[in-house]
Amino acid sequence: MIEILTIGLNTFREAIRSKVLYLILFFMVLMIGSSFFLETLALDGGDRLIKNLGLSTISFFGLLVAMFIGVNLIPQEVESKTIYTIVSQGVQRWQFVLGKFLGLILTVYVNIALMTVMLLGILLYYFATTDMIEGVTFFWMIKAIFMELLAMLIVVAVAILFSSFSTPILSAVMTGCVYIIGQMTNDFWDYIRLQSEKQGTEIYCAFLKVIYYLCPHLDMLNLKKQVVHFEELGAAAASFPYGAGAFHAITYTAVILFIACLAFSKRDF
């Protein structure tokens, strides 16, 4: 355990001393900050724009950190040969992979924490200046961000999986693709249902279903619609399947990390 923790904290330290992170952080602040000014242009309530843009920024920039920092973590250690010295001192490869995952998820979470503070601050200021008291909004925001933290487990695990056997560029592209597909699994299911109504598409649909079940269901963890439109959705918003989403995130992450550890353990250097 101490090995995983040590590698994780070292990875985190490496990430927070990296220029790439500060560049991402700069654009993140710019995006969330812009919602503060853009809300005056919104037609149907400035708070909706702040919430919408804020939550999208958190999700998108979490992905960017996983993509631009995460996919380099393992190839960089192989290139610089630090992995050789770590393995020679008795650290097992699976411990190394889990350590890298821990460090990256910690980096992403610290970023999300910073964004959350900023976003809630802007919302608070908005409500204070418009004489609105929206305690329920904050409650929904916290729930949405919590689900986003779970979604990031999957994204980071996928980035680590690809980087355990592939090049950084390919890993970044693949992670991005998995993220996009993961956000659209509901639409994908609708498409499969439509196709299955046609004749002679059994094999094609079976193939699509396999892909559907293999993909992470990130939209199960996306509460943005509920947060932005909870007044209209009413009871439908309250019935969001939190438990199923959390279970999916944790099991999917565990399986992906297991495969990453296996792939890295079998790899020849």
Next chain:
Amino acid sequence: MAVLKTENLTKIFKKGWKEAKVALDGLSIEVQEGEIFGFLGPNGAGKTTTIKILLRLLKPTSGRAEILDKDLATAPTRLRVGYMPENPYFYRFLTGEEFLQFYAKLNHIPSNQRKKRIDELIETVGMNHARNVRIRDYSKGMVQRIGLAQALMHDPKLVLLDEPLSGLDPIGRKEIRDLVYALKEQGRTIFFCSHILSDVQDICDRVAILHLGKLLKLGSLSELLGTEKDRVEVELKMPEGTTKESLGIQGDFHNGIFKTMLDNTEQANQFLDQWKSKGAVVRALIPQRKSLEELFVETIRAQDPKVALET
């Protein structure tokens, strides 16, 4: 007692469906406790492949290896082996001390003993002045030294050094050589891969020469190079009108000065008698032992006359 032993160690890399490259071909060596063992060979000889197998970063295709009497295939994860890679790029964002702390934690050194151990190692490699400087600001020699410190963190009995002298200036090379001597004095066994043969000759007790994965020579320096200085370097000022063609043997001939190496004293006497009678003047006669570099080039060329060597 053998600290490291390989038996018929073979590694074949598959390239596509049909092609295969033999990186290591039945390597059998033994490294004895307390010795500095030089592991030599041109690029592509199989040195790094051997080290990677010993570190369990690669699985051999066949054969076996033992470290400290334990078969590598079944040995526990933690073996007392230290490793310093060739041209390492360690965590550039860490200071030297933070870097060593990382390895101390990986080795489960209790927090109350960690500082003492790091202080000892920093002292050993002479890096006290730069312990709080980030590694990205280190010179190449400093990176090698801090790399050596991490390799020693868990007090290993066997230390594998992959090209520890490459890219260093003469002072840096001397410092690392002195450190290697100091490690030997502490009773450690050193497995030393290097291209810099003059340094290997100075510090190694035994050497192995590898080419294209095959072991070509193995033995102590006296076994391989001989103990007697029976060769003679001769330098003569030749009489006017001498041409290179008229000399009859290989050597350097410039501005009337001829310099050559003769295999024994009889040959040297014969050559001197022949040319002194024609008016040549002896400028120097130096007894020589064969150098490791000459042996290396001879051995590799005998196996593969077309090989381009960088020594």
